[in-house]
Amino acid sequence: xxxxPLTVTGAEMLREELHRLKQTERxxxxxAIAEARAHGDLKENAEYHAAREQQGFIxxxxxxxxxxxxxAQVIDISQMTNEGRVIFGATIKLSDTQGKSIxxxxxxxxxxxxxxxxxxxxxxxxxxxxxxxxxxxxxVSTPEGKTTYExxxxxxx
Numbered sequence: 001x002x003x004x005p006l007t008v009t010g011a012e013m014l015r016e017e018l019h020r021l022k023q024t025e026r027x028x029x030x031x032a033i034a035e036a037r038a039h040g041d042l043k044e045n046a047e048y049h050a051a052r053e054q055q056g057f058i059x060x061x062x063x064x065x066x067x068x069x070x071x072a073q074v075i076d077i078s079q080m081t082n083e084g085r086v087i088f089g090a091t092i093k094l095s096d097t098q099g100k101s102i103x104x105x106x107x108x109x110x111x112x113x114x115x116x117x118x119x120x121x122x123x124x125x126x127x128x129x130x131x132x133x134x135x136x137x138x139x140v141s142t143p144e145g146k147t148t149y150e151x152x153x154x155x156x157x
Contacts, residue, residue: 003073005121007089010111011074018065021058029055068110077156084134084154088121092129093153101152106130125149 036048077089091105104119112120128140
C-alpha cells in the first residue's frame with residue numbers, strides 16, 4: 001500500500017476533523033434522524049431524507065480520513081537538515097523571470113490550499129522543485145505554459 005505524505009500539521013488537522021465528525025457531527029445527525037422518524041411517515045419526510053443523506057456523507061468522510069491516516073507517512077520537517085535543498089514540507093521563495101516573487105510550502109494533497117500558498121507535492125511546480133537547491137533555476141511546465149523560477153530561499157518551518 002502506498003504511503004501518503006503528510007506534514008505534522010496536516011496529520012493533526014485530519015485527526016481533529018475525525019474527532020469532530022465522530023464526537024460532534026455523528027451524534028447530532030443520529031439525533032436529527034430520530035426526531036425526523038418521530039414525525040411519522042418516512043416516505044414523504046424531507047427532514048428524514050436530508051438527515052440520512054448527511055449521515056452518509058459524514059460516514060463516508062470518516063472512512064476516508066481513517067484510511068488516509070492508516071497509510072500516512074507523517075514527515076516532521078523540523079527534524080531534517082537539508083541545507084538549502086527543496087524537500088517535502090519546505091517553504092520555498094521563488095522569483096520568476098519578470099522579478100515577481102512568491103512563496104510556496106510543499107504539503108500533502110489533503111493539505112494543499114493555493115490561497116494560503118500551500119501546494120501539493122504532486123503538483124507540477126512541486127515536482128519540478130523537489131531535490132533542487134537555493135540558487136537553482138527551474139523550468140516548470142504548467143497548464144498555462146512553461147515558466148522559469150529561481151529558488152531564492154528554502155526554509156524548513
